[in-house]
Each structure stands twice: as structure tokens, then as C-alpha cells.
Amino acid sequence: MHHLARVLRLSAGEAVTASDGAGRWRRCLFADGARLEAVGDIAVVARPTPPVAVAFALTKGERPEWTxxxxxxxxxxxxxxxxxxxxxxxxxxxxxxxxxxxxxxxARAAAMQSRQVWLPVVEEVQPFASVAAPDAAVAQQGGDPPSLARPFILVGPEGGWDDAELALGLPVVTLGPTVLRSETAAMAAGVLLCGLRAGVIGNVT
Amino acid sequence: MHHLARVLRLSAGEAVTASDGAGRWRRCLFADGARLEAVGDIAVVARPTPPVAVAFALTKGERPEWTxxxxxxxxxxxxxxxxxxxxxxxxxxxxxxxxxxxxxxxARAAAMQSRQVWLPVVEEVQPFASVAAPDAAVAQQGGDPPSLARPFILVGPEGGWDDAELALGLPVVTLGPTVLRSETAAMAAGVLLCGLRAGVIGNVT
Structure with a gap:
């Protein structure tokens, strides 16, 4: 209510879309300036498939928030x-x-601002060994093109992966033709996987 | 020299790659800790084609630098x-x-850090009408997939394009399935165009 009234400064009667962050949304009215009145039916949006995920090595300062x-x-x-x-x-x-x-x-604020009805999950901090799942790939120059066959990309720190990490044998994917900073690589991984899933871009043929 | 000696803290004899930012590079040694000694031949890297470009509407604070x-x-x-x-x-x-x-x-620092031999050009601030070239497309939800047929993407401000701007009739491209902040959209445009050009991703078929 504070956000609607004080931040967005809605007037009484303005339309608002409310979502539970789990695929459901409903049109509402900012009724008398103090409450939401549901109007219309509850719409349900299926979760996009496959789920896409990005793990990123911790960086300094505000860069994790930015990522x-x-x-x-x-x-x-x-x-x-x-x-x-x-x-x-x-x-x-x-x-x-x-x-x-x-x-x-x-994450919650960003998903709301970009008008999504599914909220992303942010997991606890985990070591590489716990994150390296069978469907994961590690990001590194010279790897294969990204694809939804590996919908989980791990992005390393500025110093890169060490030999023991690479020896685990996870597939290696490349995110572009240049060397990217760690936080830029994470962002590129997200854009590419979500773009592939939405059909905005395709696989290399 | 300050950067090599004080920031990167190179030791005498360490290898350095020097580039003129226009496609040429050469291996050098940080000779006696105070000068570069050229070793090996000058290599020439052709400029990637087609040239890709992104125009972005000015944003507040540090976001233009970030972009x-x-x-x-x-x-x-x-x-x-x-x-x-x-x-x-x-x-x-x-x-x-x-x-x-x-x-x-x-731009110069970022291109050097990502080990590129071609420096990007940053133009003067220009109004939309001057930027809207025949090879340009405007970014907006619901547009066509990006492609190298339109290697110049214009990204509008948070408030979007106005009717007169859209009435100019430039093709509209989409950068992904979600509504993106202005600076995120600019970044996505760059990742997608450079990824298409490098063959990391393909066009939707």
C-alpha cells in the first residue's frame, strides 16, 4: 500500500495488476486510495520451460546485487x-x-518491475562442487555455443576456473567473442538462455 | 608505463601484448621495468563484419558509463x-x-581489459532524429527477433518511444521475453548482435 500510494502515487480508481509470483495474476483497482479491489478473473501463466539458471562467483561491492x-x-x-x-x-x-x-x-523488485508473474529463486551461497549439477555447463572462452540442452550456466570469478574445477569435466560454453568481466558474463548467460527459450534467438546451425 | 609498472605491477621481462586499437597487435616485453621492447611480428586482425552499433537514450547517474x-x-x-x-x-x-x-x-579501458584490438567509437550525443539511420531498428517488446540485417539497435529511455518516433517506421526488434530497464536493454542488444556476428547464437528459424 505504501508503494502504491507513496511511491507510484496512484490515484483512486487506477488499474493495478497483482500477481502471487507463482504464475497467477489478476486485474485490480486501487479502490479508494487505500486498498486493492480485485476485478476480473485470475489468469494463470504456465512456468516457461525448461527452467534456466545461472550461478555466479561472488564479486566485490555492489556487483552481486547488480548481477x-x-x-x-x-x-x-x-x-x-x-x-x-x-x-x-x-x-x-x-x-x-x-x-x-x-x-x-x-530479485523480487526487479522481477516485479519487469512485470513478471514468476519470481526467481535466489539460493544460499554454495561452493562450486555443490553447484556443479549434471545439467550444468561452465562459461569460458572457446567453449561450445550455449544451448537449452544445458540450461544452467556457471560463471567463474575474474581469475577464472582452476584446473581441478575444469577437470570435473562439465561442458564448456562460450558467451560471446570477447573476454567478459565476471558480472557481464553472468548477465550475458541470462540474456542468451532466456532469449533461446523465448525463441528470440536460435542455436547456431 | 604507469599502468604497467604501478597498476599491473609487471616484473622486468614479462610479456605484454600491445595494440594500436585499429586491428594491429604485437608481442612485447616489459624490458628493464621502464620500457616496452617489441618482439615478434605485427599481427593484423580484420575488423569483424558487419559493424554493429547500439544507440542508448541518456540515463541518470552512472548508468551511461556502465552501459x-x-x-x-x-x-x-x-x-x-x-x-x-x-x-x-x-x-x-x-x-x-x-x-x-x-x-x-x-570504452577504451573496457576494450583493453577485454583484450580487443579494435577500439569502439563513442559518438557525440545526438537526438533520435539524427540517429535513425536506414540500417537501424528500435528496441521494443513484441518486435521481430534481432538480426544482422539490422546491425544498429536504438534503445529508448525508461518511458519508451513516443508516437512520433515510432511513426518514423523503423523496424522494431525485441531483445528478450521480459520488460528490461533501459541500460539492461542496451547491454542485451550488444550481447545479441555480437553473439550473432560471432556465430555463438543463430537466427530464429
Missing amino acids: VQKLAEAGVDRIVPMTSARTVVRWEGEKASRQVARLRSV | VQKLAEAGVDRIVPMTSARTVVRWEGEKASRQVARLRSV
């Missing part, structure tokens, strides 16, 4: 803050909980 | 800061020159 904002905007379903052998930044204990709570708040 | 950094990293050749009917931010006179000089410095 999560952009991934949520792009439409990534699952976002995983990650530590790896060459990750310099560490979030532990109290700090980790606070930072992850902050990232969840950023 | 230029990401576009340069992605490999965009020409970056155009733009004003449009609904652009709130204005850069005029002295401020415009200072800001464009700053953007050029950001």
Missing part, C-alpha cells in the same frame, strides 16, 4: 551465488544471511 | 549516446563534452 537484478530482469528462474577456488570474496555466517536476504529483495 | 563499459566489453563497434522525446536527462554544452570524454575513456 542478480539483471538476471531477474532477463527472466532467469534460479540464481545461485557461488564460491570457487579463485573467488576472493567470502560471505560467512551472519554476513552471508544478510547478503542473501538483500539479493532476494533485489 | 558504455558493457557495450565495449561485448564488442560493439559504435556506441551512440542519444536523446529522445521522453529522455529526462540532458547533457548540454560543457557538460556534454566532459561526459562524452568520460565515456570514451571508459
Whole structure:
């Protein structure tokens, strides 16, 4: 109500779309300036398939928030803050909980602003070994083109992956022709996977 | 020399790749800690074709710098800061020159960091009417998939394009399935055009 009345400054009677963040939405009116009145039926939007996910190695300063904002905007379903052998930044204990709570708040706001009816999940910080799932691929120059056959891309820190991490044998995907900063690579992974899923771009033939 | 010695902290004898930013590069050694000694031949890299370009409506705060950094990293050749009917931010006179000089410095640093041998061009701030070239397309939800047939994408401000701008009849391209912030859309345009050009992604069939 504070957001509608004070931030968006809606007038009484203006239309609002309300969503539960799990695929349902409904048209409402900002009734008398103090409450929402539901009008029309509840619409249900199926979750896009396959689910796409990006894990990103922790970076300094505000870059993790920035990364999560952009991934949520792009439409990534699952976002995983990650530590790896060459990750310099560490979030532990109290700090980790606070930072992850902050990232969840950023993801929620970004998904709402980009008018999505499915909220992305932001997971707890996890080490590379726990994140390296069978459907995952690691981002690195010279890899294969990204594809929905591997809808989960892991983006390493500025220092890259170490040999032991690469020795795990996950497929390697490339995100473009240039060397990208860590946070730019994460964003590119989200744009490419969501673009492939939506049919905005295609696979290389 | 300051950058090599004080920022990168190279030791005497370390290898450096030097480029003129116009396609030529050469291996050098950081000789006695105070100068570069050229070793090996001059290599020439052809400019990627077609040239890709992104124009972006001015945004507040540090977002134009951020946008230029990401576009340069992605490999965009020409970056155009733009004003449009609904652009709130204005850069005029002295401020415009200072800001464009700053953007050029950001682009140069980003292209070097991503190890590119062609530096992007950052143009002066121009109004939409001057930017709307025959090979350009405007970014908007519901448009066609991006393609190299239109290697120049114009990204509007948060408020979108006005009717007169759309009435110009430029083709409309979509950058993904969600509504993106202005700076995110610019970045997505760069990633998609450079990815298409490099054969990392393909056109929708």
C-alpha cells in the first residue's frame, strides 16, 4: 500500500495488476486510495520451460546485487551465488544471511518491475562442487555455443576456473567473442538462455 | 608505463601484448621495468563484419558509463549516446563534452581489459532524429527477433518511444521475453548482435 500510494502515487480508481509470483495474476483497482479491489478473473501463466539458471562467483561491492537484478530482469528462474577456488570474496555466517536476504529483495523488485508473474529463486551461497549439477555447463572462452540442452550456466570469478574445477569435466560454453568481466558474463548467460527459450534467438546451425 | 609498472605491477621481462586499437597487435616485453621492447611480428586482425552499433537514450547517474563499459566489453563497434522525446536527462554544452570524454575513456579501458584490438567509437550525443539511420531498428517488446540485417539497435529511455518516433517506421526488434530497464536493454542488444556476428547464437528459424 505504501508503494502504491507513496511511491507510484496512484490515484483512486487506477488499474493495478497483482500477481502471487507463482504464475497467477489478476486485474485490480486501487479502490479508494487505500486498498486493492480485485476485478476480473485470475489468469494463470504456465512456468516457461525448461527452467534456466545461472550461478555466479561472488564479486566485490555492489556487483552481486547488480548481477542478480539483471538476471531477474532477463527472466532467469534460479540464481545461485557461488564460491570457487579463485573467488576472493567470502560471505560467512551472519554476513552471508544478510547478503542473501538483500539479493532476494533485489530479485523480487526487479522481477516485479519487469512485470513478471514468476519470481526467481535466489539460493544460499554454495561452493562450486555443490553447484556443479549434471545439467550444468561452465562459461569460458572457446567453449561450445550455449544451448537449452544445458540450461544452467556457471560463471567463474575474474581469475577464472582452476584446473581441478575444469577437470570435473562439465561442458564448456562460450558467451560471446570477447573476454567478459565476471558480472557481464553472468548477465550475458541470462540474456542468451532466456532469449533461446523465448525463441528470440536460435542455436547456431 | 604507469599502468604497467604501478597498476599491473609487471616484473622486468614479462610479456605484454600491445595494440594500436585499429586491428594491429604485437608481442612485447616489459624490458628493464621502464620500457616496452617489441618482439615478434605485427599481427593484423580484420575488423569483424558487419559493424554493429547500439544507440542508448541518456540515463541518470552512472548508468551511461556502465552501459558504455558493457557495450565495449561485448564488442560493439559504435556506441551512440542519444536523446529522445521522453529522455529526462540532458547533457548540454560543457557538460556534454566532459561526459562524452568520460565515456570514451571508459570504452577504451573496457576494450583493453577485454583484450580487443579494435577500439569502439563513442559518438557525440545526438537526438533520435539524427540517429535513425536506414540500417537501424528500435528496441521494443513484441518486435521481430534481432538480426544482422539490422546491425544498429536504438534503445529508448525508461518511458519508451513516443508516437512520433515510432511513426518514423523503423523496424522494431525485441531483445528478450521480459520488460528490461533501459541500460539492461542496451547491454542485451550488444550481447545479441555480437553473439550473432560471432556465430555463438543463430537466427530464429
